Structures are given as C-alpha cells and as structure tokens.
Amino acid sequence: MAIVKGTDALKPVEKDNNEENTEDRILRYIKADEEIKVRLLGDQEFARVTAYDIYPLTGTIGIPEVKDHFEEGKKILFKEADRIKKELGVDKKRKEMNDIQFKAAKKAELKPWVDALTEAYRLEKGVKFLFAFIDAESGKPFLMQASENAAPVIQKTIAESQEQKDIMLFKLTKSKGGFTVAPDMTSFGKLTPEQAAIIEDTKDFEAPIELFEEAHIKPTEEYQLGVLKKMNDSEGQSKGLFTEYLAANAISGDTTSTADNSTDVGEPLDIKDEDLPF
16 A cells, blocks of 8 residues: 555545565654653644554564565465354354344354454554654654554644644653644743754655655565464464465575564554454
8 A cells, every 4th residue: 555645644545455674763652651842743744554563473564575474374364264253153143143142142152253353353454644743852853653543633633733833842642542742831932942943944844755664664574474483383363373384485594483572662453343344
C-alpha cells in the first residue's frame, strides 16, 4: 500500500489482499511517565502506512521488500483455523444459535477456533498513522505513531491548535492507541531564545514522504523466518505449524533463533470481536 499523507490518509481504504536493523530515532515511542516537548507542525503533516505488528515478538515493522514470509505464514494459520472451524461444526452451530448463545460459545466450545483465528490475525498487515513533529530541544523532525482509531482525534487536536503553534510549544504524552497532544502552558510567553529560533526556522517545514518511508525497518528474510520460528517453538496456537515451511525455506547460514525480540517498542495488537469475520 502506498503511503498517503495528510487528511486523505484518514479516509477509509479498501483492503488489498494481494499486497506485497533497528528503528532509529526518526520514530519514537513514548513511555507512560514520559513527556516530549515539541514544535507543532501543520495539520497535514501525517501519513497512513501499512505495517506488521506481531506483538510481542516485534514492534511495528514495515512491509518486507524481499519475500514476505509473514504473508505465507498467515495463510498457514488461516488454513489451520479453517480446519478447526470444520471440525467444531461452527457454521452449523451458528445457524442453530442466537447471537447471545453464539457469543457464549466462542468463549467455550468454540474457543479453539477463535484462538486459532486470533493467532492468524497476528500476521495480518495493519494500518498505522505517523505524525511529524519538531523536537523542541534538538530542532530535528521525528515521527510518533498512532492506531487507526486514535489518529482522527490527534489530527483534530492539531488542526484546532494551528493558531497557537507559532507562539508556544506543545507536549506529547502517552495514551491508548498512541499519544495525546496538548499545549505546553509553561511555554506560553516564556519561550527561550533557542525555542523561538526553532519555531521560526520551521515555520514552513513540510515533512518529506521519505521521512515516513524510513520510519519502520524493512525486515529481511532471516528476520521474518526468525519470528516464524519463535511462533513455531512457542506453546501457543502456532506451535509446530511452521515446521515444514521453515525447513523448505531455510537460508544458508540462517540464524533465525537469534532474531530480535523487541518487546518494548510497540503497542500490542488488540484484536476485538468486531475484527473477526463472524
């Protein structure tokens, strides 16, 4: 999926099932007790990107430029979910049950199917939004990431703050799905000469598309296979399902067992009932 910048990025996008190193400080993640002071930019300085977020084995990572093993792994997991679905007679029970009964069944006798589907969705491409800001200390641009649900609220706040963006700083704090943007009242009328210079120097700054393109790592084949191996070796729903695939796609000199286990850089993939196809 191409990167879409500005308010067009908030428009619904049709899902394309045929789409085909560590993160530097271009993309930042904020901790619960952290606050980042920034120079606010224009209300079009954000973009929608497609990414993987295979929590907790990875943070948010980009779509591979090489073979997409995650896509192939997803097919294997959905095939397993379909097998369990038939074994449990889900379609027949869905016709026999009302909505309340079926919802209860998904937490009881149909739970193996739900768990298998949830596992498959871990390897589904997702949408993330990246917002550009200027660091109030260094004067350098950086990006903050937000979920599809959180992005419209953030963009609305930025749009409503345009009259204040050249006279004061703003602060970013952590919130569900991303972060919150709020005026830094301590800076109102009290900008330091350095802060005032940063604001003046970036009045016409527009984040280049390249900034958004470089935000997430593009995983190598070795990295991807390492993630699948960890899923294959786990005690979860993926256990043993990738054995044949990993053997067939082994890379000479492969060190898949040492793939990065970045558990502190992203938001968990929160799969809700409405995300599942039933």
